[in-house]
Amino acid sequence: RKEVEQDPGPFNVPEGATVAFNCTYSNSASQSFFWYRQDCRKEPKLLMSVYSSGNEDGRFTAQLNRASQYISLLIRDSKLSDSATYLCVVNRVDSNYQLIWGAGTKLIIKP
């Protein structure tokens, strides 16, 4: 089983739709969780950290369910510029500073 698993994608959705990404992680002792965005042939960029209480940033909402070891990202009112690969990232338990990356889910927003 992979340490971090994401929907394989790609997701093809019309502009304005709501998109949900799911991610599960295998190590229950993981402490830090993130969503990154990666554009084609570019480095990943931090989209948002994920907190136990859930957090929202504009059109983006992230949630964490520790009991289910599940992380989600919701994008409302999607824009063409949201097209990218979304990466679920979890810290490595034996080192707080090393990150374990999901394979990513590609999102394609169509006009």
Place this chain on the structure above:
Amino acid sequence: GAVVSQHPSWVICKSGTSVKIECRSLDFQATTMFWYRQFPKQSLMLMATSNEGSKATYEQGVEKDKFLINHASLTLSTLTVTSAHPEDSSFYICSATPVGAQETQYFGPGTRLLVL
């Protein structure tokens, strides 16, 4: 702030040559720098963790004699791919964590390596 640069941004070389990639934190001092590799349509894979002034810690399966890492200062780490072969062609990305903010990683723009 928190800008990380990589040089070169892309390189094409012949099989058997060595390639050096630089990673610099431009406006902060980095306690730790990480080197990742990403093959097409795959996730980032951590290759090694580099701390200034000490030997790098390599992940399982990464040959330390092939991927030489030097972290001589708090703002510069280098990765040298020695005797590169076509299977080493990949996207190499570094990240740096600022002193005092070790849960935060800032990424460089990546270096695309093509070995012919």
